[in-house]
Amino acid sequence: MNRTLAVVGLGYVGLPVAVAFGRRGRVIGFDINARRIAELRAGHDRTGEVTPAELAEAQLHCTDAIEDLRAADFFIVAVPTPVDRANKPDLSPLLAASRSVGAALKRGDIVVYESTVYPGATEEDCVPVLEAASGLKHGVDFFTGYSPERINPGDREHRFETIRKIVSGCDAATLETVAEVYASVVTAGVHRAASIRVAEAAKVIENTQRDLNIALMNELSVVFARMGIDTAEVIAAAATKWNFLPFRPGLVGGHCIGVDPYYLTFKAEQLGYIPQVILAGRRINDNMGRYVARNTIKLMLQQGLDVPRCRVGVLGITFKENCPDIRNSKVVDLVNELRDHGTRVVVVDPHADAAEVHAECGVTLATLADEPPFDALVVAVAHREYRAMTPAQVRALVCGERPVIADVKALFDRDALAATGATVFRL
Numbered sequence: 001m002n003r004t005l006a007v008v009g010l011g012y013v014g015l016p017v018a019v020a021f022g023r024r025g026r027v028i029g030f031d032i033n034a035r036r037i038a039e040l041r042a043g044h045d046r047t048g049e050v051t052p053a054e055l056a057e058a059q060l061h062c063t064d065a066i067e068d069l070r071a072a073d074f075f076i077v078a079v080p081t082p083v084d085r086a087n088k089p090d091l092s093p094l095l096a097a098s099r100s101v102g103a104a105l106k107r108g109d110i111v112v113y114e115s116t117v118y119p120g121a122t123e124e125d126c127v128p129v130l131e132a133a134s135g136l137k138h139g140v141d142f143f144t145g146y147s148p149e150r151i152n153p154g155d156r157e158h159r160f161e162t163i164r165k166i167v168s169g170c171d172a173a174t175l176e177t178v179a180e181v182y183a184s185v186v187t188a189g190v191h192r193a194a195s196i197r198v199a200e201a202a203k204v205i206e207n208t209q210r211d212l213n214i215a216l217m218n219e220l221s222v223v224f225a226r227m228g229i230d231t232a233e234v235i236a237a238a239a240t241k242w243n244f245l246p247f248r249p250g251l252v253g254g255h256c257i258g259v260d261p262y263y264l265t266f267k268a269e270q271l272g273y274i275p276q277v278i279l280a281g282r283r284i285n286d287n288m289g290r291y292v293a294r295n296t297i298k299l300m301l302q303q304g305l306d307v308p309r310c311r312v313g314v315l316g317i318t319f320k321e322n323c324p325d326i327r328n329s330k331v332v333d334l335v336n337e338l339r340d341h342g343t344r345v346v347v348v349d350p351h352a353d354a355a356e357v358h359a360e361c362g363v364t365l366a367t368l369a370d371e372p373p374f375d376a377l378v379v380a381v382a383h384r385e386y387r388a389m390t391p392a393q394v395r396a397l398v399c400g401e402r403p404v405i406a407d408v409k410a411l412f413d414r415d416a417l418a419a420t421g422a423t424v425f426r427l
Contacts (some may be wrong), residue, residue: 003110003181006030006072008097010040010062012047012080012255012325013114013149016160019050020185022058024291028072029062030100037064046353049153069104074181077101078114078149078254082328083303087262087282089118091125098126102133105142112145116260118267121203122146123170136391138170142253144152145169145178146196147245148203153254154323164188207260213247214257218288221427225295231427232410234338249427250409251292251330251380252285253319258328288427289333291406292378295425297341299404300376302421308342313374313397316381317349317357317365324351331380332361338378346371373399378406387411395420 006028007018018029031037039045040062043052061068069075079093094115101111106399113122127138128143136142150163165186169175179190193199221231231249239246252258261282265275300307319329326332331347338345346366349357354365377398379386391412405417407426417424 003074003177004028004072005074005076006069006101006104007321008069008075008077008101009079009093009115010036011078011080012049012074012153012191013151015040015045015047016049016151017076017078017114017149018060019054019058026059026061028068029060030066030069031062032063032064032096032100034064037062037315046324047153048351049151054335065344066103068102069101070106072104073106073109075101075104075109075111076114076147077111079320080327081115081117081263082255083258083259083262089263089266091121092119094126095129098129099133102281103128105130105134105136107136107141109142110145110174111142112147114147114149115205116148116203116256116263117200118204118263119197120267122196122200134229141175143170144196145174146193146199147178147182148199148206150206153325154320161185162188165190166193166199166202167191168193168196170196204260204264207257208264210247211257211261211285212277212281213245214250214252215284216248217247218252218284218427222291225412227284230414232414240291248410249288251288251319253328253330253332254325255327258285258330259317261425286330286333289330290337292380292425292427293334293337293341295355296338296406296407297343299423299425303402303404305375305400305401305404310375311344311346311371312338313371313377314345314370315346315349315377315379315386316337316383317361317363318345318352319380319381321382322351322384324353324356326352326357326360329361332363334378334380335361335363346374349381349383351383368397372397372401374404375400376404378408379411380406380408382409382411391416391422395422 005021007014008030010029010031018027021027043055077097079097082090084090122350147167152158167179167190169178183190224231238244261278268275317331318326335345357363367388381414402423405422410426
């Protein structure tokens with residue numbers, strides 16, 4: 001591989017990509033966040049995806065200077081693609097990154113996007129920005145590809161190099177170059193998609209499928225709760241059949257599963273089709289944080305508690321276990337719903353960054369050692385620290401004869417927890 005790489009966006013996706021390529025040669029790592037660049041230069045990754053040793057061994061030049069991008073001829077764009085308050089795609093980070101790359105483009109350069117988008121976004125939205133910023137012609141002077149990210153935050157087993165990579169290009173020659181570049185570091189191999197649009201669609205349905213499967217289990221959990229049946233026990237029984245898929249109910253947040261389906265439905269609606277199943281799944285999953293909070297309040301009232309005078313502990317605010325990522329965390333919905341009922345909510349999370357949580361969520365993190373006992377407890381995230389607790393240790397965090405404990409992820413044996421005197425709710 002004789003290409004000079006630049007990775008644009010050094011977050012949960014871009015940094016592991018840059019470090020992987022940096023083990024093979026010099027890579028330009030670009031991010032507009034000067035604080036992020038300073039931390040990486042100092043050898044610290046606040047996301048926890050890359051260790052100081054891995055940073056040190058990579059030939060990675062971290063910069064926030066656009067002019068430094070001009071030294072590259074192969075650009076990988078890995079910036080966030082969130083949704084706005086109306087759940088519409090927000091392409092502003094992607095288009096801003098495209099303008100930065102466009103300003104550095106030269107004849108023969110290749111731009112590959114990894115950010116999750118709807119089918120058509122690379123060629124319809126990004127390419128015009130690249131052309132306008134560079135004055136060059138796509139398909140003649142510069143070329144594009146799409147290789148969807150598959151980074152799983154907090155997962156130390158499935159890494160960038162060990163996950164098979166989908167690659168695509170605007171023409172056959174670009175496809176081969178993109179495949180060659182990625183194959184030089186991705187030991188799991190590459191899959192050549194038929195087109196950029198096929199690769200974009202493949203990415204967005206990966207998470208849409210998972211979103212719908214979890215939505216089904218969430219809806220079943222609501223139904224079974226009204227029947228007085230424990231969902232975890234139902235799943236354990238059903239999983240004895242060889243082709244049953246044991247998805248579990250839960251809070252669906254994060255930068256992918258809780259967002260990507262909206263990109264697909266947005267494009268479908270533009271084409272005159274209103275998706276039914278996908279949007280139904282989104283409505284179910286988007287409501288689960290409030291559902292957990294309301295059931296917790298309901299049980300507290302049944303136990304005779306004066307809810308507005310109560311303190312409710314919430315263990316975990318990140319969108320998933322064992323990582324600091326708070327993007328689109330549905331625990332925030334849970335916290336806000338509890339607050340709306342007048343309770344004082346105390347949130348504890350050993351993995352989240354307190355300053356980021358306060359700035360993004362309006363929540364001040366507490367320390368578990370200083371806060372208990374609570375009148376009720378919600379174990380919202382399956383961090384290793386909480387998994388390691390015994391039912392007796394969990395019970396010690398709450399007071400009263402029949403305190404309510406909402407075990408969202410069903411971490412603990414329900415009977416053992418109930419035997420401590422707790423009133424147990426779980427999805």
